[in-house]
Amino acid sequence: MKILLVSPCLQSEIRPNQFSIPHLTLSLIAAMTPPEHEVFVCEEVYGDIIDFDSDYDLIGISLMSQTCLRGYEIANEFKKREKTIVFGGIHATAMPEEAIRYGDAVVIGEAEGGLWAEVLSDAKNHKIKPFYKLDKLPDLQEHIFPRRDLIKCKSGKLEIAPIEATRGCPYNCDFCSVSRFFGKKQRHKLIRDIVTDAESCPQKHLFFVDDNVAMDKKFATELFTEMIPLKKIWVGQASINLSKDEELMKLAYKSGCRALLIGFESMTEAGIGAYRKTLKTVDENVEAIKRLRNNGILTMASVVFGLDSDTEAVFDITHNFLLKSKPAFLQACLMTPYPGTQVFENLKAQRRILTDDWSKYDTKKVVISPKNISPERLREGYAEIRETTYGVSSIFYRALPHILMGIPETLLYFSLNFGARMTYHNSDKANIYRNPDDLPIDFDTAKYVKPFSL
């Protein structure tokens, strides 16, 4: 069969010439595809154009919540041409009954363990079933090397290759889908295979897509040690707990780690207590960021606004944290009730979700009514904090400790911040999205994209 794999993207998000982290997903699905089939990949974020009239037999579409409506539109176009549509990804897994209305099959959860090959075999024999799901999480030690020839690694002026070492997270934060989707126990790939995969990347820079690459000390120690000879430079995600381990931080740096995205989520007293992964006082977190910096690692701090415990004070508290800790970068997110999370269940039950238009679920738009402040105040406070963070004076205020780290770190710091500043200025500013009075919040996507069969 001739197969097209698509990663959809909203029109407003397409950025072929700007920095954007390359995706691993489709190259893994392509690698799981038996060799008798021919695979093509389309990443809309990079400006790839779908050829709807090509003679594909099967279309695989990867869905995140923000991109699912675009995914359903693409499916409809192909349905008009009588193609077989298979959905997968985090949104399709959380909402399989929604996705199936637009396609022929939904892969629920991970596609490894022979599941994708089973879908293709059924499709070839005209026996495709609506839902496919493994009865247990796949064993990652059976390594699948991504089809690196299909990944677009050029991102703006940089070339960066995505790579994966682990899946799963024990923390189960209420707003996040990861523990439910990938399990609460971290599963590891074999270090030998990860290193071979990393070595096969012609790119000098790697991005670990893992949620916490340093969670398991024994595994991380071995991985980082084995990566040293590769002389790669990498960024990834970890929890701030890494900063408590001087030895592991040093090893991470030696292995090429230069920056980590760390979820602090909240620096208010209640917020800090709500998430198991953060250190328990603002000062401890401030010191932790300094320790990472002293060990050559930049912190990209991620915070969420709109928690139930947030009051008017959250904006000043976060601003003070920014001034004290001087992270290399602040990723400010708005609470977004992704399906399949506890937050979604709670806010839906309390009728505090303002829109069921999934395309607005990008963490930059107000789509909920917070508990203690108005949606309007959340929008204003959020806009102010982003304006301040990406303002030239804030960038220079936080620059000094990074300049003292050296020239490569200074360049990384400024490119991160001016890149974010540019993306911010070109983006849709924080806004409140409410369904109009004539559109009920019933999570029926047919009012946005009518299924082809209707």
Ligand code: B12
């Ligand atoms: C790396 C990453 C990014 C990268 C790359 C994104 C990408 N699209 O690959 C960057 C930094 C760009 C990013 C951005 C964002 N991200 Co992100 N990201 C991740 C992260 C940490 C890993 C993704 C990954 O590569 N996993 C490994 C791959 C192999 O897994 P996978 O994609 O799920 O694919 C497997 C299965 O789902 C299935 N599958 C997937 N697609 C398909 C398709 C078919 C046809 C089939 C058969 C199977 C299949 O098979 C694969 C192998 O088993 C996840 C968390 C996580 N652990 O998944 C969050 C996550 C996906 N991101 C999330 C969010 C919210 C965002 C942002 C909106 C954040 C923001 N504030 O901007 C943006 C949206 C950008 C966009 N439109 O893509 C949420 C999505 C929630 C949701 N319901 O949609 C997640 C789940 C994190 C969370 N907090 O819950 N992200």
Ligand code: SF4
């Ligand atoms: S937010 Fe991070 S720490 Fe919390 S469950 Fe998701 S991946 Fe794990």
